[in-house]
Amino acid sequence: MSGKSRQSMQSAVKQIMLPMVIAVTCIAASFIWWWQTQVPPIPEHLQNMGGDFTLQSADGEVALQDFRGKVVLIYFGYTHCPDACPMTMANWASAFKRLTEEERARVRGLLVSIDPERDTPETLKEYATFFHPNIIGVTGTLDELRDITWLFRSDFVIEKEGESEDYEVAHMSFVYVIDPQGKVRGLLAHDSPPQDVIEQIRNALRVAS
Secondary structure: OOHHHHHHHHHHHHHHHHHHHHHHHHHHHHHHHHHHHOOOOOOHHHOOOOOOOEEEEOOEEEEHHHHOOOEEEEEEEOOOOOOHHHHHHHHHHHHHHHOOHHHHOOEEEEEEEOOOOOOOHHHHHHHHHHHOOOEEEEEOOHHHHHHHHHHOOOOEEEEOOOOOOOOEEEEOOEEEEEOOOOOEEEEEEOOOOHHHHHHHHHHHHOOOO
16 A cells, blocks of 8 residues: 555544544533432432421521422531530531532521520520521420431430539431432531531532422
């Protein structure tokens, strides 16, 4: 084969291969984009967990279903908690600050106090907003709180003796990530770093409301 013929063949091959390479690259990119936008199924251990509830805040009743279309972080704690609760709120605040403005508008945190005797709605509002304005403090009667924690497979014990106001409340320390459809989408430890909180929020935000 002459040099001229070889060059002609190579040129023809290039003309055929280039569109194929471009097409394959576009298909691969489209598949990666599609894969990244798919919402993984709710893990089996989180299915049938949670449910709607209504509690009291300083600004009136707050119902979980009011936040459809938003991601909600729920934590059962109390303002006199010495370590776990303030750590959780601080990590939420740090995570919220790192979100985009659009993401932050679609995220709320609910601190559900399991110490209604000491945590009035007004006390909760002051405590929650100290960390971040997107965090809302709510509480209710002990019966209401026990029913709600049961829905989330959580629990608490008020360790009080006599009439003393100096007591602790033993409680489970999980953060429940509620997606825009009101389903428990993720579960975090109370000391999960802000980046982990952000990842869970963004994962839940991918769910259509």
